[in-house]
Amino acid sequence: MLQFNKFESGKVKAVKIGLLGFGTVGGGTLTVLQRNMEEISRRAGREIKVVAIAVNDLGKKRDIDTGGIELTDRMLDIVNNPDIQVIVELIGGGDDVFNAVMQSLEKGKHVVTANKALIASHGNAIFRKASEKGLMVGFESAVAGGIPIIKLIREGLSANQIEWFVGIINGTCNYILSQMADRQREFDDVLEEAQELGYAEADPSFDVGGVDAAHKLTILASIAFGVPLRFESVYIQGIEHIQKIDIEYADELGFRMKHLGISRRTGDGLELRVHPALIPKQNLIASVSGVMNAVLIQADAVGQSMFYGPGAGSEPTASAVVADLIDVVRAFTTDPQNRVPHLAFQADSLIDLPVLDIGLIETSYYLRMQAVNRPGVLAAISSIFGENEISIDSILQKGHGQPDELVTVILMTQNTREKNLMKAVEKVEALDSVEGKIVWIRVERLP
Amino acid sequence: MLQFNKFESGKVKAVKIGLLGFGTVGGGTLTVLQRNMEEISRRAGREIKVVAIAVNDLGKKRDIDTGGIELTDRMLDIVNNPDIQVIVELIGGGDDVFNAVMQSLEKGKHVVTANKALIASHGNAIFRKASEKGLMVGFESAVAGGIPIIKLIREGLSANQIEWFVGIINGTCNYILSQMADRQREFDDVLEEAQELGYAEADPSFDVGGVDAAHKLTILASIAFGVPLRFESVYIQGIEHIQKIDIEYADELGFRMKHLGISRRTGDGLELRVHPALIPKQNLIASVSGVMNAVLIQADAVGQSMFYGPGAGSEPTASAVVADLIDVVRAFTTDPQNRVPHLAFQADSLIDLPVLDIGLIETSYYLRMQAVNRPGVLAAISSIFGENEISIDSILQKGHGQPDELVTVILMTQNTREKNLMKAVEKVEALDSVEGKIVWIRVERLP
Numbered sequence A, B: 001m002l003q004f005n006k007f008e009s010g011k012v013k014a015v016k017i018g019l020l021g022f023g024t025v026g027g028g029t030l031t032v033l034q035r036n037m038e039e040i041s042r043r044a045g046r047e048i049k050v051v052a053i054a055v056n057d058l059g060k061k062r063d064i065d066t067g068g069i070e071l072t073d074r075m076l077d078i079v080n081n082p083d084i085q086v087i088v089e090l091i092g093g094g095d096d097v098f099n100a101v102m103q104s105l106e107k108g109k110h111v112v113t114a115n116k117a118l119i120a121s122h123g124n125a126i127f128r129k130a131s132e133k134g135l136m137v138g139f140e141s142a143v144a145g146g147i148p149i150i151k152l153i154r155e156g157l158s159a160n161q162i163e164w165f166v167g168i169i170n171g172t173c174n175y176i177l178s179q180m181a182d183r184q185r186e187f188d189d190v191l192e193e194a195q196e197l198g199y200a201e202a203d204p205s206f207d208v209g210g211v212d213a214a215h216k217l218t219i220l221a222s223i224a225f226g227v228p229l230r231f232e233s234v235y236i237q238g239i240e241h242i243q244k245i246d247i248e249y250a251d252e253l254g255f256r257m258k259h260l261g262i263s264r265r266t267g268d269g270l271e272l273r274v275h276p277a278l279i280p281k282q283n284l285i286a287s288v289s290g291v292m293n294a295v296l297i298q299a300d301a302v303g304q305s306m307f308y309g310p311g312a313g314s315e316p317t318a319s320a321v322v323a324d325l326i327d328v329v330r331a332f333t334t335d336p337q338n339r340v341p342h343l344a345f346q347a348d349s350l351i352d353l354p355v356l357d358i359g360l361i362e363t364s365y366y367l368r369m370q371a372v373n374r375p376g377v378l379a380a381i382s383s384i385f386g387e388n389e390i391s392i393d394s395i396l397q398k399g400h401g402q403p404d405e406l407v408t409v410i411l412m413t414q415n416t417r418e419k420n421l422m423k424a425v426e427k428v429e430a431l432d433s434v435e436g437k438i439v440w441i442r443v444e445r446l447p
Helices: A001-009 A024-035 A037-044 A074-079 A095-106 A115-133 A149-156 A173-182 A186-199 A211-225 A243-253 A314-330 A377-387 A419-429 B001-008 B022-037 B036-042 B075-079 B095-106 B116-133 B151-156 B173-184 B187-197 B209-225 B245-254 B314-330 B375-387 B416-428
Strands: A015-020 A048-054 A069-074 A086-089 A110-113 A162-168 A255-265 A269-279 A292-299 A303-310 A361-370 A392-398 A408-412 A434-443 B015-020 B049-054 B070-072 B086-089 B110-112 B162-168 B254-268 B269-278 B293-298 B303-310 B362-374 B392-398 B406-413 B434-443
Touching: A001 B303, A015 A024, A015 A074, A015 A314, A024 A048, A024 A314, A037 A314, A048 A074, A069 A074, A069 B314, A074 A095, A086 A095, A086 A314, A095 A110, A095 A115, A110 A115, A110 B162, A115 A211, A149 A211, A149 B075, A149 B314, A162 A211, A173 A243, A173 A255, A173 A292, A211 A255, A211 A269, A211 B086, A243 A255, A243 A361, A243 A434, A243 B070, A243 B209, A255 B269, A292 B116, A303 A392, A303 B022, A314 B151, A361 A377, A377 A392, A377 A408, A408 A434, A419 A434, B015 B022, B015 B075, B015 B314, B022 B036, B022 B049, B022 B314, B036 B314, B049 B075, B049 B314, B049 B392, B070 B075, B070 B162, B075 B095, B086 B095, B086 B314, B095 B110, B095 B116, B110 B116, B116 B209, B151 B162, B151 B209, B173 B187, B173 B245, B173 B254, B173 B293, B209 B254, B209 B269, B245 B254, B245 B362, B362 B375, B362 B416, B375 B406, B375 B416, B406 B434, B416 B434
Parallel strands: A015 A048, A015 A086, A048 A069, A086 A110, A269 A434, B015 B049, B015 B086, B049 B070, B086 B110, B269 B434
Antiparallel strands: A162 A255, A162 A292, A255 A269, A292 A303, A303 B303, A361 A408, A361 A434, A392 A408, B162 B254, B162 B293, B254 B269, B293 B303, B362 B406, B362 B434, B392 B406
């Protein structure tokens, strides 16, 4: 404790911060700052002190002892408080907090935020304002909670040209898919349980529909490739339609089902896509299960690396908020042009690469269809794929149907353009010998 | 290219660096700097330029085009060159380069080094000198090559109290143990092949004996726990004695064999140990195989996170060297007291925790012994463990020997103090009904 008393003695002034929002992450941030005050001070060289918190309802009973910290229900009191040097925005949501953040910057305050929707949708404007004012905006906690993935890509891999990355960046989706695989259960069944356990929201569409992952992908792609934030260009597909039967067939073929955010720089432009995909079991990221997150990165000098940890939760997210605070505090006196740029690349050297239409991406596919068990049917299906320049990796019939009865056919393609695949799917579905719709799922072979 | 020309036009001055050493990592560093010059400049806001390289033998033919870079065999010419702002030490080895690094600091130059032996053995003196001079010493590349593990622990997890970490931090050991497990081969056999493939040195003792891992563990423990570098206190055990039979039995019991660096903060002091250990298959780190490295960290706010990537090699290591260079360049004008401290914690707040004697650590154990197949023998063995306060998790006899013949007995303990285990081993070995030495291996249950 000797070491710590030095900081209390006033040798170095404590940094004063204000929290906007006091929910799960706000509470966690105060808890971590209080519990680890000594360690944090030993690292940062000064104390970081919450002096005011904006809450929604002043009357609400709270579990956390806020000590002498001023609570207010007027957010602007904190934004306008001249003593406060850093505003920590932990309210969440998009447009409504945008104004508070812009006003904080206008007032000359640095900002730390855990708000992925805000950064994905308004980051370009926020960073422009911050640069004008010579201020910092930290957003490590906006992506993959406890994994310092922003710092890793922005600083750790700064010598590399990043080629692609894939991320398991939504814990709810990963929990549901893991349960479907491990317990042979259907989506609706697991979702209900996830809601009871608090792993899924009452309205789960934001998570299972892929929007949350798309926010995070937007941010990661921007810092990985030096492009402006382009949330509106992300292709988004959720996991609501995934059936356990396909997870089982994929398992037999050596693949696991994951909901991924994927971005890749190609000669034609940038891939930005969020969707379920099958990945080879032997890749380490296939073993990431439950609510955990992981990001696998292919970079030219390093090769493959992977970063794994909790993607959400009170204290994991708070850990990233506080790490941002320490970074911001350290760079208070740094010449703004020597700070780490918000989007990893100097603002005037961002390149607005075109985002590839989903029809133009190249990947492999798993297809499941019901076909009549009759000579020539597999040949007819195969030839349609051939005509559309799609090479088939394997084709197998499940079970032994009687002649002229329906059997399940599973087909795996090699890499092909998605628009070719779609044409082939349409033509195969039109065959008399194929019944109903084809189930198709992208396959990422992760070289 | 438009963006890049800006930097060439002289708007921002290029930073001039000198390399000491031009082997595998030196060559990789020049290659990465040249190939990714544009991306690096877009990130760092200026160019980083190698202007001189110290080599051993000026006459040697080299594959890399060094362009107009000055080559010299007089290291001091570079150390004394007033144009050079950062010295990059990539010679390796300990005592002999220590002087060159100290002189570089004396001359007011920042230093980046990939030299784990140097930092583990002389880091305390080097960082003291650097602090006196207000200079930076980057050593990201000294541990786990392409994984930015120093940055992760020092900055990414700065809000946390780190409780423990385990690392697969020697690629040679991990390659050998992976091959022994996957191909059912013995140590000597795999080592020979690893040497042919270039994964192991002609004198492999540094790697397979654990010294290399101990250097890295020393550095990681220091930045994780805020303690001075204490290489001399690390318990070191290599993998030369590991037999494939134990890998096979462990597999049946649900464990994998890994060579680990382990550090844990306990109430009694710090654990600092390098040795082979069995870990549960279901933990993600058990799936890290081949020459890859990974570090699993338990921290109070984040919980468990894991960082995975190549631990060595020319360009992965160069990636870390260049990332350090970018960090150093960015912090040129930062007030030294606001820079990230070398050992993560402010130099005057390091705490020299006692290092626990290996006899005092608490972990679990796997034991294999030859015992006579006779009623009462297992009871006699079990009671010795009980007398030494060791709880047995499981005990099983392999195979069905005839009465009074020798059979193999496998025993797994619960957590216990190592000195108790050693006493029990000695007493069991002394039993008439037990033949020869007991094979014992530590088991890390990784909660």
